[in-house]
Amino acid sequence: MDTNNYNKTADILYGLICGTCFLVGTVGNTISFLSFLSKKREISTLIYILTAANDFLISFSVLPVGICFIRSRQPGFIFDTRHTCMMWWYVWEVAVLLSIFFVICLSITRTLSLVRPFMIQSTKFLLISILAYSVLQLGVLLGLHSLHGATVTYSPLMARAILTFQLSPEADPGDSTWYLLEASTNLTYVAPAVVVAVSCTVSAVSLTRRNKRIQKMQRKVQENRSRATVTILLFALVYGVCNLPLVVMYVFQTYAVISNNWAWFRRLNGFDTQGYYSNFVYTLLIAINSAANPVLYFWRMPSLRDYTINGAKKALRVNRDNARPIVTIRVTEWQKDSPLRMKIRDDIGLGMVKSAGSSDFTSKETML
Numbered sequence: 001m002d003t004n005n006y007n008k009t010a011d012i013l014y015g016l017i018c019g020t021c022f023l024v025g026t027v028g029n030t031i032s033f034l035s036f037l038s039k040k041r042e043i044s045t046l047i048y049i050l051t052a053a054n055d056f057l058i059s060f061s062v063l064p065v066g067i068c069f070i071r072s073r074q075p076g077f078i079f080d081t082r083h084t085c086m087m088w089w090y091v092w093e094v095a096v097l098l099s100i101f102f103v104i105c106l107s108i109t110r111t112l113s114l115v116r117p118f119m120i121q122s123t124k125f126l127l128i129s130i131l132a133y134s135v136l137q138l139g140v141l142l143g144l145h146s147l148h149g150a151t152v153t154y155s156p157l158m159a160r161a162i163l164t165f166q167l168s169p170e171a172d173p174g175d176s177t178w179y180l181l182e183a184s185t186n187l188t189y190v191a192p193a194v195v196v197a198v199s200c201t202v203s204a205v206s207l208t209r210r211n212k213r214i215q216k217m218q219r220k221v222q223e224n225r226s227r228a229t230v231t232i233l234l235f236a237l238v239y240g241v242c243n244l245p246l247v248v249m250y251v252f253q254t255y256a257v258i259s260n261n262w263a264w265f266r267r268l269n270g271f272d273t274q275g276y277y278s279n280f281v282y283t284l285l286i287a288i289n290s291a292a293n294p295v296l297y298f299w300r301m302p303s304l305r306d307y308t309i310n311g312a313k314k315a316l317r318v319n320r321d322n323a324r325p326i327v328t329i330r331v332t333e334w335q336k337d338s339p340l341r342m343k344i345r346d347d348i349g350l351g352m353v354k355s356a357g358s359s360d361f362t363s364k365e366t367m368l
Contacts (some may be wrong), residue, residue: 006274011069014159014279018066021287025059028294035307043109043121048297050130051102055290057095061088062287068159080153085161086152090141092160096286097137100192101130103239110232114206140184147181157275159281180314182254185300190254193240193247200236203229232302238296242289247279 033052039045064078074349109121125287144150144163206231252278256265297304 003153007276008072010274010276011072011278014276014284015066017284018062018069018287019289021072022063022066023061025062025294026286027057028291029053029056029245031259031308032294032297032304033337038307039303041123043123043126044106044232046123047102047106047109050295051099052297054095054102057091058099058287058290061092062283064088065160065283065287073156073159073209075154080152082153085154089152089161089163093141094137097188098130098134099286099290100189100239100243101133101234104192104195105130105197106112107196107203107236108230109211110229111199111203111206114203114229116223129208137188140188142186144181152340157238158279159275176338179257180255185250186254188251190241190247193243195296196236196239200233204233210340216348227300231296234296234300235293238289238292242285242292245285249281 029052033049033056036049036052064076067076068074068079070197077084078088105126109126112119147154147165148161149166152163154160154163155164207226252268256262269277279357298308341359
């Protein structure tokens, strides 16, 4: 592949996309995280809290990639050393894997709430599952790092740190390690997509099904239940759109390993001479997914909109009050009927004036 003479305009565009994902993702997910924290700790709310925190991490991690694109794919301070490359790669990979796992948890819990509405879903079991999955995936990443002299290094073609091997499955097709590698990849990326698709299909069917038990429920409960389900279905749809190209790529890669036909796989990707398609699939779409989630929250959750609007109003009110000068006006007791005295008395009635007593004077403080 040609690692020189990149398209400068395309690089700047990719850098701006990364910067936009960083800005929208960090701000949006921070507000979403704080809003979810103020709610009752149900299992779906807990998943939203963890998802917002994880999406914040992904949105923050994509910023160095955008800087590399804008700087003509120079590594920069994050990818300048082997240790920082390894740190970024582990953080990015674990965050991406957790984001997929959270989509699975959210879709399954919603399906169970529709199919088994009286089933108690344990948040403790959810936290244990997330912790176990994180440890498992970290172990898989450490295992990959030890295969065939693998090392994490900066790739100008991808504008980020990637895992590279000294040997390739094409050069060593008989090694069963590559089959184990593809099996773990399919379990990590392909299988979750199938689980989410099946779960969302069951949820959609359950949502549209009319039975006597649903008809007897209160109208408000039905509306809230339907709104929450539609939100999760849209959440899964955004995940599917952003991850489908990656899943297809891994399926093709698995076929190339099993059939030992890497020449076909290389021809399939022969058009991507400067890595723009690979960057779009492996990096940008994931960052876009993390930035799009808080936008979906704002659209579908009135409580989040109210929380954001009220917070903005409070911040503006504090800034406006701090910007106003406080002027102290002293008025003697015998000036009771003066125009100034009457104005201050009216302001007191509106709550705009603070009073402080004095032996000779009555002090008034007003914001002018």
